[in-house]
Amino acid sequence: MEMNIFGYKCKKCGTVHYPFRTICKKCGHTIFADKAEGYELVPLSKKGKLLTWTRLRSLPGDFEVPELLLGIVQLDDGNRVTGQLDIASPKTGMKVDGEVRIVRRDGYNEYKGMVFESA
Amino acid sequence: MREVYCVGIGITSFTRLEYPLAEIAAYPGMMALKDSGLSKVDHVYVANMGGGKVNHQTGLASAVVDQLSLAPAGAETIENGPASGASAVKQGFMAVASGMCDTVMVIGAERMREVNDLESTEFVATLTHPHAEYIYGVTLPSLAGMFARLYMDKYGATPRHLGMVAVKNHDHAMDNFFAHLHERITLEGIIDSPEASTNNPIVADPLRFYDCCPVSDGAACVILASGDAAKKTGKPRVRLAGVGQATDTLAVHDRKDPTDLLAARGAAANAFKMAGLKPSQVDVAELHDAFTILEIAESEEVGFFKKGEGHLALEKGETRLGGSLPINPSGGLKAKGHPVGATGVGQAHEIVLQLRGEAEKRQVKGAKVGFTCNFGGFGNNVVCLAFKKEG
Incomplete structure (x- = not known):
């Protein structure tokens, strides 16, 4: 199985964070709130x-x-x-x-x- | 805010010290009490980064206040990585400026040589991002190496410039009794000669052995007092006029331009603003040269030189003792030594000594304004201090 490193994409403004942060640096959205509302996992390019x-x-x-x-x-x-x-x-x-x-x-x-x- | 003065100073040698951590910390406190003529203080702040991890001792301030028989004075241990020292000075400043205390003792202390090199490197590496950096084997020297490569490619600095910082600071330390390294070095010995690669092996390419600070034990102390309390001591009027701090991303790769040290820039700007001073007014500075490249980069970020021109000023000898703006007359972290939690207080100690005119052979003549930059993590938490001689 191919493994990936994941970034955390803010569901409000689309900024990808790597490493993870609790509040989006760009728009202030609380990424950590919960997975459904906060962020989407995106595999980083290799x-x-x-x-x-x-x-x-x-x-x-x-x-x-x-x-x-x-x-x-x-x-x-x-x-x-x-x-x-x-x-x-x-x-x-x-x-x-x-x-x-x-x-x-x-x-x-x-x-x-x-x-x-x-x- | 009330005005805050530095009325007492003390320091140990920065070297390998075979004493318990609390005694190392207490010694400069005792010297500073003597220096100020005070026998009691209202509050004690002790900066220390590794007590819990390296020396199996937490809550160091409680041990130190007891060592010095200063109980029931309030006491707190301050941990802010390698910027712990200046952070503790900041806490002391706030306590006096706010009117809560009239006299405050600020100590920085570290005993890193209790463990071997591998363990002390590992201990300092815990400052890096746990998942995005640390697991790969990233250490502070490796972050400095990657930073140095980017910086040198962008601004044209060369390994010779790095060597010049080392030679200068080793020269300065020759006149500092308390410095860790009393060893004169030359560019020939560390860069030019065929033996240079043996004398000066790679640590984190392009950084070599003489680009990195030693691992030191040591402690320093500054006693801060309100205007009235300072008058009673009769000591020279050295005012802590500005305190600035700023932070940046934890992971270095996360910075828009990784050659920018935004936290150093912000901290310096805040300190100058509070003090009502400009970088051009500074007569003497102590910068955080844990790696030679950092002295060059910080000399630009704090505002002494234009971005990308720090190495040119160095080349012209402007930052040497006798130059237009001597940097690290104490020998800096490079040669004076870097007991991590003590460093920021050690820098303040040097500036107070310089502004009092008591620095003997390494005295910057007529120094009236001094500045320090204490760099925590790899530039993610920086505290700058501005000092002014009055009267």
């Missing part, structure tokens, strides 16, 4: 352009790898996400394709998120 990135070599304790590539991606649908990069030498502005994978393990817990490869 294609986009790499806005900026970093090669992190000082990692939090959970990561048993020598380095981690992280980036902010400008998605084709206009939204933006932070994610991991599975790209040997990233370049700002390059086209990327995303996939939802396990991004962090902490004991028995697994966390899923967006990982981008070069398109």
Whole structure:
């Protein structure tokens, strides 16, 4: 089954929020009121352009790898996400394709998120 | 609102301190009481970010007020990430300005070196967005790295400019007894020579080791008083003239232009407005250079230089001691150190010292107006303070 990262679309003004916020930044609508009236879940696009990135070599304790590539991606649908990069030498502005994978393990817990490869 | 004056200051070395957190916090409080000549205060605010997570101690203010035998004075612990310090100064300012208190002690304290590097990085990373950033392994250095890349591409700053901030602030710290790093560095050693990549390895590309502040323990204190109470102490008239705060989105990717630090811009504008001052009137500033790129970006956002020109002013030496606007004469977070909750109070300590004319070798001559910027999270909660010498 294909997995997605979802944005929260305000039912009043259509602004997509990612991550979630309780009150719409644009129109003040109370998104959190209830799902029927407040927001609609929309899958975020997985294609986009790499806005900026970093090669992190000082990692939090959970990561048993020598380095981690992280980036902010400008998605084709206009939204933006932070994610991991599975790209040997990233370049700002390059086209990327995303996939939802396990991004962090902490004991028995697994966390899923967006990982981008070069398109 | 009543006018608020800084009547007493104290500080510990910012370094690794092998004392319990409450004692680290109490020490500068004791020094500040001595400095002001006061023996009691109405209220104590203690800024601390990691006591609960790193040191297994919550409600730090209660421990500190008891350490200092100041009970039954009111006491509160203030947590606002790395801006906890200036936030506590803000609370103290409000208490005195409102007339509720005549004298208030503001302490900032942190003991991060109780745990190892991995754990302290992890602790600070809890500031990031839990689902949209933290799970990916995003830390503060990685946000600063992504910010630096965008900023440098847009405005033409280079790794050499970042290096210049580090060299300048390490030079400044040589004259600060309380600074964490007393280590003179050169552009040759950290950028130009063949050994530079070993001396100065990547932390979060394009940021390298010498672009990042050390992990420090330490504490600082400022005692605030009303005009009448300040007169009785006979201390130099340093007024806390303006306090400003502003916030921005939690996730960095959520900002319209991620190279804008809108919270820093807003906080500075609010502080200048309250003080009735302009950025051009500032003689000395302490900015939040947890990463070298931030000193450059903040120097623009708070209004000292035009957007995109901070690195040019740096290049000309304007921000060095002896320049037209010395920034971080204490060594800044980069070299003085960054005990997260203590930093904002440490910045205020430096400015009071400068405006009193007591900064010795690193004194900015004739300084009358000082300014601090304490940057919380990655720019999502910023507190700025403006100080003015009177008389």
